[in-house]
Amino acid sequence: MDSKPNQLHIYFLPLLSPGHLIPLVDMARQFARLGVKASIITTPLNATNFSKTIERDKQLDIEISIRQVKFPSVEAGLPEGCENAASVTSPEMSLKFYKALDLLQQPVEQLLEEDRPDCLVADLFFPWATEIAAKLRIPRLVFHGIGFFPLCVYHSLRTHKPHKKLESDSEAFIVPDLPGTIKLTKRQLPDHFQEVNHLTELIDKAIKSELKSYGVIVNSFHELEPAYSEHYRKVMGRKAWHVGPVSLCNRDNEDKAQRGRAASIHEKCLSWLSSKKPNSVLYVCFGSLSLFSTAQLLEIANGLEASGLQFIWVVRREKTYDGEKEEWLPEGFEKRMEEKGIIIRGWSPQVLILEHEAVGGFMTHCGWNSMLEGVTAGVPMVTWPLFAEQLFNEKFLTDGVRIGVAIGSERWSRWFHENDVLVKSEAIQKAVSLVMVGEEAEEMRSRARALGDMAKKAVEEGGSSYTDMNRLLEELRLNCP
Structure with a gap:
């Protein structure tokens, strides 16, 4: 299909x-609906x-x-087919994964040189994207x-180092x-705030790269975090645009x-919810990396059972062979919970589930996407942050917009040993009851x-x-060569 006159082409x-x-991907689809290639x-x-x-959009x-570009898994020391962070299961693999991301620079640059787009929207973790865009004399927009809110918290911690x-x-401090x-x-x-590791250097590079970029594009909406959107743009002086919630492009x-x-269980799940x-x-879902x-x-299983509540619980564990005991479930749990709950092993149709009228609460790891999808669906949340910026997001939900109850997980935890327990069943039972029942x-x-x-109106x-x-888009049209 040929490009139309004055049509922006964005990678x-x-x-x-x-x-x-x-x-x-949602954002690309959203922009394409506004006439962008x-x-x-x-x-x-x-x-x-x-x-x-x-294909449906086309x-x-x-x-x-x-x-498509080939992912250099083997060149970086990863197993063949390890092309996504969801396949990374150890700190050692994580280091190799980031090395592979660096190796993508050359094939991506070649692709852009061949196609000559008008703009590049690239993730924070590709700091070399600003360099490529500068060579091609096109703007690079950063996606975090x-x-x-978490962007402002990160900036303050890096700048002032109050910790x-x-x-x-365990001593509390105020983020200045x-x-x-x-x-x-x-x-x-x-x-990476507490010790120098492979992420420390990468994030330093990413921040320097961002400061040289055209600006930042954010999956949020002004009404959700107005004070922080203004602080980021006016006080910190960053060029930024909010375009979310992008999940609403799925109609x-x-x-x-x-x-x-694809979530194969979605029809059974929706029928049960109805x-x-x-x-x-x-x-109950803790994202794709936890x-x-x-x-x-x-402990989670015991807490859910003790609460007496109905639930859908998403777990990153494969189904065992028939008759084989699943060590992570109490004896006879699924039999006892036949009418009370559904366990989804693997991928769930999260947006479909959250927007169903039967769903009254969401236990979440507080990843920004999940948090925003919970907000968009209008459900209160049990907050159980684990790593990345999730512990900041919890503060936003519990103290900022006041639609969350903290479960009591108070330390940054990316990797787990087999007997690690962050939260006991009694705390789980108490938190889910506070979110689901009562005034x-x-x-x-x-x-x-x-x-x-407000979220739905923001994208209309x-x-x-x-x-x-x-x-x-209007600014890009005026500034693109």
Whole structure:
């Protein structure tokens, strides 16, 4: 299909991790619907997870395509076929994965030189993208995968280093120079703040690269975090545009069911939900990268059972052979919970589940995408942050917009040993009951619904995100050679 006169051609380069890849694909689709020619760069295995969705868009005469490059797994010391962060299971593999991302520079540069797009939207973790864009004399926009609030917290911690003055890991400190009061402890900070590791150097490079870029594109909406969106742009002086929630570009059930990966259980799951009363089911999911210990999964199972609540629980464990005991489940758990709950092993149709009227609460790891999808669906949340910026996001949910109850996980934890337990079943039972039952739960639900309404209006014509996105495109048209 030939490009139209004055049509912008934008390339999108997502980090090969579900929490970055899924929203950037949604964003590319969103831009394509506004008349942009969008090209998504990814690798063969990752392409299979969203190629059907892109094909459906193309059948609607939307100009969007997938451009594939080979992922250098073997060259970086990874197993063949390890093309996504969801396949990384140890710190050693993580180091090799980031090495592979560096090796993508040459094939990506070659692709851009051949196609000569007008703009490159590239993930934070590709600091070399700014260099490529400068060579081609096109703007590079940075995508972090998180919102204005965590971006502001990160900036303050890097600039002021308040944690360096503390002797105790458990002593609380106030994050300086921010709207509102945000209290953290040393143990809640990402490990690269506390010790130099492979991420420390990469993030330093990424920040320097961002400062030389055209600006930042954020999956958020102004009404959710107005003080932080203003702080980021006016006080910190960063050029930024909010274009979210991008998950709302998925308008039909097929798109929602296949978002990120096809979820084979979605029809059974939705049928089960439709048999339940409104706000009676708790959805439990900890994202695509969290791998809990057997001991912690047992605590979750016991807490859910003790709560007496109905639930859908997503677990990153494969189904065992018939008759084989699953060590992470209490004896007879699934039999006892036949009417009460569903366990999804693997990928779930999260957006479809969250927006169902039977779902009244969401136990989450507080990843920005999950948090934003919970907000968009208008459900209160049980917050159980683990790593990355998730412990910051928890503060936003519990103390900022007040639609979350903290479960009590208070340390940054990326990798688990087999007997690690962060949260006991009694704390789980208590937190889920506070979110699902009683007057306080109803008040949180009311606040969550109001935010959900704002989220939907933000991406509609005339809404804050719709307007910001069009403002960005107009600026690119004026500035592109």
